[in-house]
Amino acid sequence: MNLTAEQWNERYPIGTPVTAYPGINPAYAAEIGATDYPRLETRTRSVAWNLGPEPVVMVEGYAGGIHLEHIDLRVQAEETYDQKCERLRLAGAAELSRRYAERSGWVVCSPEWLAAGGDCRNAPRRSSADPRYSHEHPATEETAR
Ligand SMILES: [Zn+2]
DSSP states (O other), rough: OOHHHHHHHOOOOOTOOOEOOOOHHHHHHHHOOOOOOEEEEEBSSSSEEEEETEEEOOOOSSOOOOEEEEEEEEEOOOHHHHHHHHHHTTTTTTTHHHHHEEEEEEEOOOOHHHTTTOOTTTSEEEOSTTTTEEEEEEEOOOOOO
């Protein structure tokens, strides 16, 4: 990250998930064709400060300060629709959960679905996120809404 210590501290609190490169950073690695260099999946354990002219921050699992140009934010993988669906179901948000279920490729087993050609007997099923329906089936070309 090409930021000053002040800019870093405004944006990222202690505990921010980061990837740290204590040796060389990916930009320099690419420049010299290095593929095997140390990287740490970790989180910050200090605010950033200036060590001489260099903005550095400390991370868990490493003793000294690491230059901010050797730090990348570790982006959380986005929830899949299935995970969203399950989380919302557990939170009691059945209608929202059902929408995510549909978007992830499952549709509730409804009269409409059957009328559209859904094969309840042979299609895979799972229990529905929506209490108004007993279960869901994978959407097919014909029945996807
Ligand atoms: Zn069914």
